[in-house]
Amino acid sequence: MAKSIASRAENYSQWYVDIIKKARLAEHSAVRGSMVIRPYGFAIWENMRDQLDRMFKETGHMNAYFPLFIPKSFLSREADHVEGFAKECAVVTHYRLMNNPDGDGIIVDPEAKLEEELIVRPTSETIIWNSYRDWITSYRDLPILINQWANVVRWEMRTRLFLRTAEFLWQEGHTAHATKQEAIGEAEKMHEVYATFAEEYMAMPVLRGTKTDSEKFAGALETYTIEALMQDGKALQAGTSHFLGQNFAKAFDVKFANEENEQEYVWATSWGVSTRLMGALIMTHSDDDGLIIPPKIAPIQVVIVPIPKPNDQVDEVAHQIMDDLKSKNITVEYDNDPKSRVGFKFAEHELRGVPVRIGIGKRDLEKNQVEIARRDTKEKSFVSLNGVSDYIENLLSDIQDNLFSRALEFRKEHTTEVDTMEEFESVIESKGGFIYAHWDGSPETEEEIKKRTKATIRCIPLNAVEEEGTDMISGKPSKRRVVFAKAY
Amino acid sequence: MAKSIASRAENYSQWYVDIIKKARLAEHSAVRGSMVIRPYGFAIWENMRDQLDRMFKETGHMNAYFPLFIPKSFLSREADHVEGFAKECAVVTHYRLMNNPDGDGIIVDPEAKLEEELIVRPTSETIIWNSYRDWITSYRDLPILINQWANVVRWEMRTRLFLRTAEFLWQEGHTAHATKQEAIGEAEKMHEVYATFAEEYMAMPVLRGTKTDSEKFAGALETYTIEALMQDGKALQAGTSHFLGQNFAKAFDVKFANEENEQEYVWATSWGVSTRLMGALIMTHSDDDGLIIPPKIAPIQVVIVPIPKPNDQVDEVAHQIMDDLKSKNITVEYDNDPKSRVGFKFAEHELRGVPVRIGIGKRDLEKNQVEIARRDTKEKSFVSLNGVSDYIENLLSDIQDNLFSRALEFRKEHTTEVDTMEEFESVIESKGGFIYAHWDGSPETEEEIKKRTKATIRCIPLNAVEEEGTDMISGKPSKRRVVFAKAY
Ligand SMILES: [Zn+2]
Ligand SMILES: [Zn+2]
Numbered sequence: 001m002a003k004s005i006a007s008r009a010e011n012y013s014q015w016y017v018d019i020i021k022k023a024r025l026a027e028h029s030a031v032r033g034s035m036v037i038r039p040y041g042f043a044i045w046e047n048m049r050d051q052l053d054r055m056f057k058e059t060g061h062m063n064a065y066f067p068l069f070i071p072k073s074f075l076s077r078e079a080d081h082v083e084g085f086a087k088e089c090a091v092v093t094h095y096r097l098m099n100n101p102d103g104d105g106i107i108v109d110p111e112a113k114l115e116e117e118l119i120v121r122p123t124s125e126t127i128i129w130n131s132y133r134d135w136i137t138s139y140r141d142l143p144i145l146i147n148q149w150a151n152v153v154r155w156e157m158r159t160r161l162f163l164r165t166a167e168f169l170w171q172e173g174h175t176a177h178a179t180k181q182e183a184i185g186e187a188e189k190m191h192e193v194y195a196t197f198a199e200e201y202m203a204m205p206v207l208r209g210t211k212t213d214s215e216k217f218a219g220a221l222e223t224y225t226i227e228a229l230m231q232d233g234k235a236l237q238a239g240t241s242h243f244l245g246q247n248f249a250k251a252f253d254v255k256f257a258n259e260e261n262e263q264e265y266v267w268a269t270s271w272g273v274s275t276r277l278m279g280a281l282i283m284t285h286s287d288d289d290g291l292i293i294p295p296k297i298a299p300i301q302v303v304i305v306p307i308p309k310p311n312d313q314v315d316e317v318a319h320q321i322m323d324d325l326k327s328k329n330i331t332v333e334y335d336n337d338p339k340s341r342v343g344f345k346f347a348e349h350e351l352r353g354v355p356v357r358i359g360i361g362k363r364d365l366e367k368n369q370v371e372i373a374r375r376d377t378k379e380k381s382f383v384s385l386n387g388v389s390d391y392i393e394n395l396l397s398d399i400q401d402n403l404f405s406r407a408l409e410f411r412k413e414h415t416t417e418v419d420t421m422e423e424f425e426s427v428i429e430s431k432g433g434f435i436y437a438h439w440d441g442s443p444e445t446e447e448e449i450k451k452r453t454k455a456t457i458r459c460i461p462l463n464a465v466e467e468e469g470t471d472m473i474s475g476k477p478s479k480r481r482v483v484f485a486k487a488y
Numbered sequence: 489m490a491k492s493i494a495s496r497a498e499n500y501s502q503w504y505v506d507i508i509k510k511a512r513l514a515e516h517s518a519v520r521g522s523m524v525i526r527p528y529g530f531a532i533w534e535n536m537r538d539q540l541d542r543m544f545k546e547t548g549h550m551n552a553y554f555p556l557f558i559p560k561s562f563l564s565r566e567a568d569h570v571e572g573f574a575k576e577c578a579v580v581t582h583y584r585l586m587n588n589p590d591g592d593g594i595i596v597d598p599e600a601k602l603e604e605e606l607i608v609r610p611t612s613e614t615i616i617w618n619s620y621r622d623w624i625t626s627y628r629d630l631p632i633l634i635n636q637w638a639n640v641v642r643w644e645m646r647t648r649l650f651l652r653t654a655e656f657l658w659q660e661g662h663t664a665h666a667t668k669q670e671a672i673g674e675a676e677k678m679h680e681v682y683a684t685f686a687e688e689y690m691a692m693p694v695l696r697g698t699k700t701d702s703e704k705f706a707g708a709l710e711t712y713t714i715e716a717l718m719q720d721g722k723a724l725q726a727g728t729s730h731f732l733g734q735n736f737a738k739a740f741d742v743k744f745a746n747e748e749n750e751q752e753y754v755w756a757t758s759w760g761v762s763t764r765l766m767g768a769l770i771m772t773h774s775d776d777d778g779l780i781i782p783p784k785i786a787p788i789q790v791v792i793v794p795i796p797k798p799n800d801q802v803d804e805v806a807h808q809i810m811d812d813l814k815s816k817n818i819t820v821e822y823d824n825d826p827k828s829r830v831g832f833k834f835a836e837h838e839l840r841g842v843p844v845r846i847g848i849g850k851r852d853l854e855k856n857q858v859e860i861a862r863r864d865t866k867e868k869s870f871v872s873l874n875g876v877s878d879y880i881e882n883l884l885s886d887i888q889d890n891l892f893s894r895a896l897e898f899r900k901e902h903t904t905e906v907d908t909m910e911e912f913e914s915v916i917e918s919k920g921g922f923i924y925a926h927w928d929g930s931p932e933t934e935e936e937i938k939k940r941t942k943a944t945i946r947c948i949p950l951n952a953v954e955e956e957g958t959d960m961i962s963g964k965p966s967k968r969r970v971v972f973a974k975a976y
Contacts, residue, residue: 030562030618031606034555039634042552064530067522068608068639068655069578072585074518076593086585086594090557092608093596094579095643097560105564106574108581108605117596118519120556120580120608131517131524146527151556151639155583167556 005351007288012232017161019282023291023352026161026278033159033166040352041278043299045169048277049149051201051297052171055193061145061173066127068151069118074126077251081125084218088155090120090166120153125219125244125270128174129252136176136266138257143186144176162279163236163488170274173241176266178256180245183267184222187243190271191224194239202277203294203403204228204284205411206238207434207483209459214443217270221245227458227483229411230283233432235458235485238280241271279488284407285376291353292375294403295396302332302392303354305345307361307371310336314360317370317385321358324389330396350375355399356392376402417481421452421472424484428453434485438469438478445473455484493839495776500720505649507770511779511840514649514766521647521654528840529766531787533657536765537637539689539785540659543681549633549661554615556639557606562614565739569613572706576643578608578654608641613707613732613758616662617740624664624754626745631674632664650767651724651976658762661729664754666744668733671755672710675731678759679712682727690765691782691891692716692772693899694726695922695971697947702931705758709733715946715971717899718771721920723946723973726768729759767976772895773864779841780863782891783884790820790880791842793833795849795859798824802848805858805873809846812877818884838863843887844880864890905969909940909960912972916941922973926957926966933961943972 005022006014020026025041028034037045053063075086096112099105121127128146135141149171159165173190177183191208198206206226216223220242228238246265249255255263285292295301302325306314318334325332333354335345342359349357359371370388373380376399383391414433418424427435439445439457449472450456464480471478493510494502508514513529516522525533541551563574584600587593609615616634623629637659647653661678665671679696686694694714704711708730716726734753737743743751773780783789790813794802806822813820821842823833830847837845847859858876861868864887871879902921906912915923927933927945937960938944952968959966 027619027622029555030559030615031555031557034557036555036619037553039550039552043550046551062527062531063534064527065525065657067517067519067524068641069519069522071518072594072596075585082594088584090580090606091582091585091596092578093581096576097563097574097579097607106560106570108560108579118578119585127518131515134515153556169553 005288005290008231015288016279016283019286019291020161025282025291028159028161031166033156035161035165035167037169037275040299044281044293044297045275045278047297047299048197048201049171052193052197052273053149055197056147056171056173059189059193061147061175064146064148065150066124066131066148068121070121070124070127072117072119074130075119077126078219078247080247081219081251085122085154086119088157089122090153090155092118092120121150122152122154123270123272124148124150124152124172125174125248125268126252129248129254129268132176132266133252133254136254136256139178139259142176142178142256142266143182145173145186146175147171147173160279162275162282165275168275170272173269173271175269176249176254177269178258178264178267180267183245183269184243187222187224187241187269187271190269191226191239191241194241194271194273195226198226198228198238199404201294201296202281202284203296203400203407204238204280205404205408207459207461208463209461209483211240211459212443212446212457212482214446215457217242219244219247221247225459227434227485228280228284229407229414229434229485230280230488231410232283233414233486235434235487236276236280236283237458237487238277239271239273242269244268244270285403286353289347290351292403293353293355295355295400298353298355299331300333300352300354301330301396302356302358303349304332304334304358304360305342305349306336307359307364308342309338313362313365317360317365321370321388325392328389328393330389330392356395358388358392374399376406419469419472421449424449424455424472425453428455428486432486434458434483436481437484438471438480439482440471440474440476440478442471442474442476445471448473449484453486455486458483458485458487493776493778496719503776504767504771507774507779508649513770513779516649519654521644523649523653523655525657525763528787532769532781532785533763533766535785535787536685536689536769537659540681540685540761541635541637543685544635544659544661547677547681549635549663552634552636553638554612554619554636556609558609558612558615560605560607562618563607565614566707566735568735569707569739573610573642574607576645577610578641578643580606580608609638610640610642611758611760612636612638612640612660613662613736614740617736617742617756620664620754621740621742624742624744627666627747630664630666630744630754631670633661633674634663635659635661648767650763650770653763656763658760661757661759663757664737664742665757666746666752666755668755671733671757672731675710675712675729675757675759678757679714679727679729682729682759682761683714686714686716686726687892689782689784690769690772691784691888691895692726692768693892693896695947695949696951697949697971699728699947700931700934700945700970702934703945705730707732707735709735713947715922715973716768716772717895717902717922717973718768718976719898720771721902721974723922723975724764724768724771725946725975726765727759727761730757732756732758773891774841777835778839780891781841781843783843783888786841786843787819788821788840788842789818789884790844790846791837792820792822792846792848793830793837794824795847796830797826801850801853805848805853809858809876813880816877816881818877818880844883846876846880862887864894907957907960909937912937912943912960913941916943916974920974922946922971924969925972926959926968927970928959928962928964928966930959930962930964933959936961937972941974943974946971946973946975
């Protein structure tokens, strides 16, 4: 089983593809660039989604749903936005098919042409702010704190499952505020929600920072980002939160009467994460034997395997353990298929990244114990039957912590401070990872470095230490280091 | 507040529109035929969705996600299906926009024309069965029990919020089985899940039955339906479950090796409910003062209103009650806005259909009691403070039951057995409702009755009594009565 996965050292991107295929997470579909998310992959996404949804609701947001289609003219309203999003997108031009009068099959009915073409949403700022205009008249209507879970489409030529697909699933928060300060506060709050989610649930350490002008969201004044480091030394932008100023309010004429009854434009934010997080999850933890999933988002946290086959005694012990685990809200599966062999089952559960495996065999039962294996380190222990559920509860928590520490350790080893372009290029070529370097703040230097090395500025860290330095290319002064990396 | 809603007796369809607008459930969008589901409306839908999702998982299903776009040629593969779905749909023909060389704005890039047009899914049988071909080789791969929550698009010319919109939200189950019997069993099981959900959660009684050939799903051998009765005497099809035979397996060449290693086509079902249920909910329970929502799916089950204004003592009592209710998993909101008046608040909460209102006033607190009003009957009681949470727990359950009984009583009053076309036409014209009449099983009679009265056969009831009779039009023999009604 495991043999059919490429090793990471050998071919990281093949390994990534193999994991997704063999663990049955997703696959390409008949429509170029679109993916099918298979049940096991979707179950992981559901756990991430549900936890994020709880965190959004705890911070006062409600869900809503806005149309899939956006009138073409809406996209042109906000000047930066149109540059960023109006290029590669799916365009609906007709609303009817008809039988082919000249033969077989069906054709597009030429009579059923739309007066104005519709764009399949690449993001929903425009259609949402067009609604907000009718919802907002006074400061009493503010803030509006709305999130939407939806599919969006960006026509991508080169696609990779989860990381870059023409259609993907995401959430997009869209909030409206009476003051600039409150909107900035909202963007920062959701940035922190994302960081907390990534670290505490996905066990994935992230850098918190802001984007440079050239990497900002199209239409934003400030983009906050969380940046994770993958095992191959490349960065992955895992979630962004945007302070949009009054750009969309102006584009869609959304004003409110303040407490002094003066008309003002409304302040906006938007923020989103997507099924891209599935890619980040895979490339943060998994190994050459398959997926590794942090217990807090694993669809199945524990699997029980009878050794070598199920029988009445084993069944009884298994059901007792399952009852105990379920009463602790731990999800458990009993793999009692008599047709497949133990070795096959072990490989299969490793491949799918089930955090803990319990083996129940005759000889162990005579000693009143079971064998417990953890997926992250592959360590095995023998645990007395009467302490199994407490042991597992602690073990799941240990695994969650260990995965985070391991990833944090990896990030430390792959984080380098450099002061010259020579060093920079050598680090990028050899171990990759995050590079802290001085930058004079100009788009020219940023562009030059990107051209030479393919590395981009991932973020200006939020809590960067003040430090005098000079730009590696221009030699101009810089007050703090920013973070460079090659990125997905 | 309430004054702004049309009365049901006066103008039922205006009343429906007013409720949706005033309770802020949904609204039309800038895109013709598409709707915006506002936060309060979406919160109700979320509760329905989450409960259905639990019921799907309890019956062994997992969620997955398939592409939004379907290659045009896929729709032609199944002959009946293309007739039913290939007509009014959104067609993507291009994948890029460009700046208008002749002036302002953006235009569709004529160079970016797709080789094969893509259809925005009206339903997903075709794209899903195209994947199942790769997933199924042996009987060991069966059954596949998958559900998808998704948006779908059917280009409708005459739209009504929730009932008929170009884009709507739904779930679609798609299952694959080794035997005909198992597939029929699945279709029947999900039909029963829908009926249970409608009756136990939406408090909406439904008839269980099958569709006639002319009303069946395009591509199905049998369509099971649940049919509800709205307050204006019209029926509403609330959920359908289809036994698809081997039609899609044949269209997409999906075979499996059975236990004797012989190749057979796979058996299929599909089943779905949509945001249409929101319309059914509104028209089953609500009254001239606004929405009425069954407690089991109400986003807010209890609201507390200080009378006339909040103060320290009222706050303290309110928080004690909230804690008690929350510990019973009852959702509660404290409406302590000091700026709006009590009368306004009462009207607002009635409009939004909050099942229970607690009024806390100074004089009542002196008697150690609060006033509790139920939304369904508008009855008020004074309840001693130390028994409030138990009282409310029982009351919510009473309200749930009462709404169901009331709707069932209404259905009984609006169900008529008729034996002649004269009676039939008179009942349809006067009180409407469900009409049980004999039918000879021919599409001609069915069509003739539809032409004369606009009534259709809603279903052939599952547990219909065997009874000799004659068709009202042809005079031919019939063995059981079927159910007619005008329908949404
Ligand atoms: Zn390394
Ligand atoms: Zn009546």
